[in-house]
Amino acid sequence: METTWFCLVALMLATYVVLDGFDLGAGVAHLLVARTDEERRAVLRSIGPVWDGNEVWLLAAGGTLFFAFPTLYASSFSGFYLPLMIVLWLLILRGISIEFRNHIESPVWQPLWDAVFAGSSALLAIFFGAALGNVVRGVPLDRAGDFFLPLWTDFAAGPESGILDWYTVLVAIAALLTLTVHGALWLALKNEGALEARARTLAGRAWWGVLAAVIAITLVSFRVQPHLRESFAARPWAYAFPLFALAGLAGMKIMNAAGRAMDAFLCSCAFILGMLTSVAAGLYPYVLPSSTDPALSLTVYNTAAARYGLEVGLIWFIPGMLLTTAYFIYTYRSFAGKA
Amino acid sequence: MDALTLHRLHFAFTIIFHYLFPQLTMGLALLILVLKTMALRTGNEHYHRAARFWAKIFAVNFVMGVVTGIPMEFQFGTNWSRFSKAAGGVIGQTLAMEGVFSFFLESSFLGVFLFGEKRLSPKAHWFAAFLVFFGSWLSGFFIIATDAWMQHPTGYRMGPDGQISLTSFAALFTNPWLFWQYLHNMIGAVVTGSFVMASVGAFYLLSRTHELYGRTFVRVGVVAGTISAFLMAFPTGDGQGKNVAFHQPVTLAAMEGLFQTEDGAPLALLGQPDLEKHRLDNPLIVPNALSFLTYQRWKAQVRGLDAFPKDRWPDNIPLLYYSYHIMVGLGTIFTGVMALAAFALWRGALYQSRGLLWLLMLMLPFPYIATTAGWITAEAGRQPWLIYGIMRTPAGFSPHVSPGNVLFTLIGFMGIYTVLAILFLFLIRREIEEGPEHAGA
16 A cells, blocks of 8 residues: 555656646746747747646645655655755746736836746756755655755765755756756747747757766766665566666657657656656655665655555545546647647 | 744744635635626626636736645645644645645636637636636635644544544544534635625726726625625634634633633623733623623623633633634624625615725725634634644644744745735736726637
């Protein structure tokens, strides 16, 4: 039962990254690909009807994590206090920049919100990447399963490090590049003309950065978190996840070069999904490893809620998710085609 | 300031600011549905435009509600980790259900409602408006279910390690606290929505712009406002008051400023609680009324604060007493104002009576104040408990987050929310100035 919920929460988070990832990426690409006011409006139109729904996945995944693994929720949210608060502020700024930009026609008002939109999107991609890096690297948990991390200390990727060290910064850069490509591919899919061409070029160039970052992370992650090696050795079938990611990574480049925008975007989704499921499979049964003593790590077993709650949760969760899938299919179909 | 005070201020500040927006969206969602229904029935473009105008106001409010709402869910983990660790298995259920059942519904169909009018048939567009209304009211339901559990926990078991686990899913939703609190709160949202609509309408009539719309807004606002203002007092306010009387009698005593147990307890209309001398200064009272309202008997005994040990008294009795009296006082004024306006409307005189229109226009901030005071009553009344009778508030906050960090983020939120408030007022003022004529198809 704990494992089922681990898979469900991991899947919800991955869905969040895939969906909100493209509108975050569109924000990162915003100033790079859209030059005129008309083009910038087109970028916002491309995500306008869906960004809020995409962001709801973060809330729903957070809520599900809260009820299925309350100890993990409490420990990680209080331990990552400052970066989470900064994420909240960025989400606030980004939300209002999208919604308020087009309320007033003015050469002062619109560029301001364009800059806020791009800046907050980029910083969010970086913070989410750093968060992932922290979960892989582990944190200094105490006996009660609590910790507190400052933003940075010595950047050494050891037990004394803060949220940001060389490893988590590396993951953050990879996340920024990945979402840039992901967002640019979405913009190429939803737009025409110069905007589409620039988006494709940006995706093609940033792809090389993603490739370099993925190679670097793969090499160092097994050293930073030795548990990954044990996991994959114990469950060789889990190699399917990184292979899936690799196929997506290759597909993105090929399809983008061939001008098949929809396929390139789907490959990017597959890449992100593959990478995140690889991390989940590699960490399992850990959900937050300890960077000091492996025995103090938080696992699916020592953080899960009582069994009755998890069982009754499945009864409403499954129909709830089916409904949600139906809404999303309906919304995306209603706003299908070029924006 | 110590960590506990800062954590409490942090939550109080962010939740009070947040709830300024959902109370209007939930109320307006219903009123927009009313306008859409009138449009569908009459086929009159006037009502479509009226609905579109309020949809724009709704959209700005909705964004504010969303962006200030995300910090609320996060704060359970960031600032109240010991509470979350102990009770997450229970309140996580209702919070997760809110995300899964209401947020997805609302966000998906708000997009369809706002951007899809041209692509949809009028009936399908009405249905999108209905789903937005339904989603927002469902969202309110799960939040109230969460709060009701903290006010009056049901369906749980306390483990030896202080871990609280759910034993009955059904008990979460049949909680006697939930029913009245939900209705009282949602009707409060309709009161806010009605007063805002009537106020904008009165503004248009007084400034002689968009007068046809002004009439519609005043009419819909006054009719909905009259019904909801009365429902606020009876039966929902009465039902919620009895919940407090039966399940949190010490809170009732503190709210009413009743220091001594009395047979035939008076209802204090005005007065200042004096915690040194244990009495109400400068009291203006209605004899025996509290006994009657609580037990329907004029001479019934109502327990005062003296009947309870001091460590069970709410920790800020003056705040509780004042917020409760502000809520009830304003609620009474609302019924009076709306009854007058409804009478004038019935006599066909409302659109010309400038005095009444001025009154309606100036009422704008007061439903917000009443709602906020009501929520302070509920939450300060729950003190000194975080979960009533099970977990005290000082046992719930995050032990490793230093006061310095909490103060930092509290200041950060104050700064950002000030900017948000300015932007919000600026944009809403523009929408109201432009008026419904510009809310084209």
